[in-house]
Amino acid sequence: MADRKNDFQKEEQVFLEHLQKAGLKRTAQRDLILEIFLRTEEHLSSEDLYWLVQKQDQSVGHTTVYRTLKLLTEAGLAREVRFGDGKTYYEHHYNHEHHDHMICTECGKVIEFFSPELEALQDAMAEKFGFKLTHHNLRILGVCSDCGKMESELYSAASGALPRVRVVSGKTK
Amino acid sequence: MADRKNDFQKEEQVFLEHLQKAGLKRTAQRDLILEIFLRTEEHLSSEDLYWLVQKQDQSVGHTTVYRTLKLLTEAGLAREVRFGDGKTYYEHHYNHEHHDHMICTECGKVIEFFSPELEALQDAMAEKFGFKLTHHNLRILGVCSDCGKMESELYSAASGALPRVRVVSGKTK
DNA sequence: TTGATTGCAAAGCATTTGCATGCTA
DNA sequence: TAGCATGCAAATGCTTTGCAATCAA
Numbered sequence: 001m002a003d004r005k006n007d008f009q010k011e012e013q014v015f016l017e018h019l020q021k022a023g024l025k026r027t028a029q030r031d032l033i034l035e036i037f038l039r040t041e042e043h044l045s046s047e048d049l050y051w052l053v054q055k056q057d058q059s060v061g062h063t064t065v066y067r068t069l070k071l072l073t074e075a076g077l078a079r080e081v082r083f084g085d086g087k088t089y090y091e092h093h094y095n096h097e098h099h100d101h102m103i104c105t106e107c108g109k110v111i112e113f114f115s116p117e118l119e120a121l122q123d124a125m126a127e128k129f130g131f132k133l134t135h136h137n138l139r140i141l142g143v144c145s146d147c148g149k150m151e152s153e154l155y156s157a158a159s160g161a162l163p164r165v166r167v168v169s170g171k172t173k
Numbered sequence: 174m175a176d177r178k179n180d181f182q183k184e185e186q187v188f189l190e191h192l193q194k195a196g197l198k199r200t201a202q203r204d205l206i207l208e209i210f211l212r213t214e215e216h217l218s219s220e221d222l223y224w225l226v227q228k229q230d231q232s233v234g235h236t237t238v239y240r241t242l243k244l245l246t247e248a249g250l251a252r253e254v255r256f257g258d259g260k261t262y263y264e265h266h267y268n269h270e271h272h273d274h275m276i277c278t279e280c281g282k283v284i285e286f287f288s289p290e291l292e293a294l295q296d297a298m299a300e301k302f303g304f305k306l307t308h309h310n311l312r313i314l315g316v317c318s319d320c321g322k323m324e325s326e327l328y329s330a331a332s333g334a335l336p337r338v339r340v341v342s343g344k345t346k
Numbered sequence: 347t348t349g350a351t352t353g354c355a356a357a358g359c360a361t362t363t364g365c366a367t368g369c370t371a
Numbered sequence: 372t373a374g375c376a377t378g379c380a381a382a383t384g385c386t387t388t389g390c391a392a393t394c395a396a
Contacts, residue, residue: 023349023350024350024351025349025350025351025394025395025396026395026396027350027351027352027394027395028394029351029352030351045385046385046386047385059352059353060352060353061352061353061354062353062354062386063352063353063354063386063387063388064351064352064353066385066386066387067351067352067387082255082257084255086360086361086384086385087384087385088385088386102298102299102302102304104304105307111302111304113298113302115294115298117294118291118294118295118298121288121290121291121294122291122311122313125275125286125288125291125313126275126313126315129275129284129286129317129318130317130318131275131277131284131313131315131316131317131318132315132316133313133314133315134278134314134315134316135314135315136311136312136313136314137310137311137312137314138295138309138310138311138312139309139310139311140295140298140299140304140306140309141306141307141308141309141310142299142304142305142306142307142308143304143305143307144302144303144304145302145303145304196374196375197375197376198369198370198371198374198375198376199370199371200369200370200375200376200377201369202376202377203376218360219360219361220360232377232378233377233378234377234378234379235361235378235379236361236362236363236377236378236379237376237377237378239360239361239362240362240376240377259359259360259385259386260359260360261360261361
């Protein structure tokens, strides 16, 4: 296992290069926000991240977190996602493959999944309309197996090969 | 062609039934808002609809339009859609097949399309996770053939059979 | 030194809520 | 008549902006 302190070397370099290219400056706040963002493998709202940052440095303000997340997005390190609750969430983007989200409307659990077939179909669809596809968002809303317990017996422990997946977050409410 | 005044008989009935079932009352405002909503085959924000309503009755307020759109959604006549600009839009839902959206990031044009293959794949995907799918949103963002003129020669007039489609709106900016 | 950055407070939006008045059933 | 509906104004929640002070290059 690599030295933990160096885990994000690549990302930090991307960030610094972006700052330089844009004529912006490196600051302690930006470093701290980036570091905490990278350490947290979850969908974070600006506010979520703000509180995490607060734990380490009380002097950092909301505004800076908002602005830095924008910056990280521009740099290609973060990606904005909306789950329909009015807030903007951010997820890792650098070296993270594209994926879609399945959201449980009961517990808020978010499952990331990827389906090459879905991707291919969407590309084909865009091409049919002469659409130059830049990106797409697919959200599947429903009730997850935990919350639909009553009926979940039917599916039981998912059998066979599952697509690539990662359960990212769920609210305990 | 049927009598224009009776075009929305069915929808109005659905609305009235919903009001009754919920113990709510029929009012002139709700009638007017529903009528204008049905007449307008576009994605409407609450504000858009508010101004259309204003033309016919200056006394109707923002709040009532907001509340009535919620009501229409509950009644199954409208569906909320978000295009990522922070506003909530509404589209017809009753007797309108499910479809997805392709959005041009240059001119804002919205193309509605439907792909049975995509639907099937999503259903299959949900099932694999024991997810009881209630609905899904797919947004494809990109540059439409008009806006990408330079390269659009490549695609030319879409050849072959296109999927069901309707170009719904575009901003002239 | 110079111009970008920061944090606060205030402003912006879209949407929701409290409440007195009005209207439907 | 009882209780839902309305519209105004105010509140809310998330995000952005103005600005004086601060800091990196």
